Amino acid sequence: MTRDRADLAARMSRPEPSSRPINAEDLLADLAAARRNLDSARTRLRLLIAYGREFIEPRPYTLADLAQAAGMSISGVRTAYTAEDVNTVCALTRTRPRATSRFNHPGTSSPIRGGGRDE
Numbered sequence: 001m002t003r004d005r006a007d008l009a010a011r012m013s014r015p016e017p018s019s020r021p022i023n024a025e026d027l028l029a030d031l032a033a034a035r036r037n038l039d040s041a042r043t044r045l046r047l048l049i050a051y052g053r054e055f056i057e058p059r060p061y062t063l064a065d066l067a068q069a070a071g072m073s074i075s076g077v078r079t080a081y082t083a084e085d086v087n088t089v090c091a092l093t094r095t096r097p098r099a100t101s102r103f104n105h106p107g108t109s110s111p112i113r114g115g116g117r118d119e
Helices: 003-013 024-054 063-070 074-078 083-093
Strands: none
Touching (some): 024 063, 063 074
16 A cells, blocks of 8 residues: 555544545545445445345345344345345355245346335
């Protein structure tokens, strides 16, 4: 980390802003990095939620438990992941969704949308 970035990190972690201006190039680079980190975190949340709902046996985690852990609403958890996310979890874990999973049928590609899954 360069000295400018170390200074920026120190300034950004303080509750009060510094009087020294932030270099525009460093700011844009840091914003882009933060966006990449945010995108990565969102992807990880979707995959973890999909795993908790579709792969855990004999019962999935409840929507309420996952929502609390993820800092989301129950409806947000219910619609957070898609069949593509479930397929990614399958590939990463080399497992299949539990037998009662909505995604345990070939050709399913639509995202989960409500329908009696509130536990």
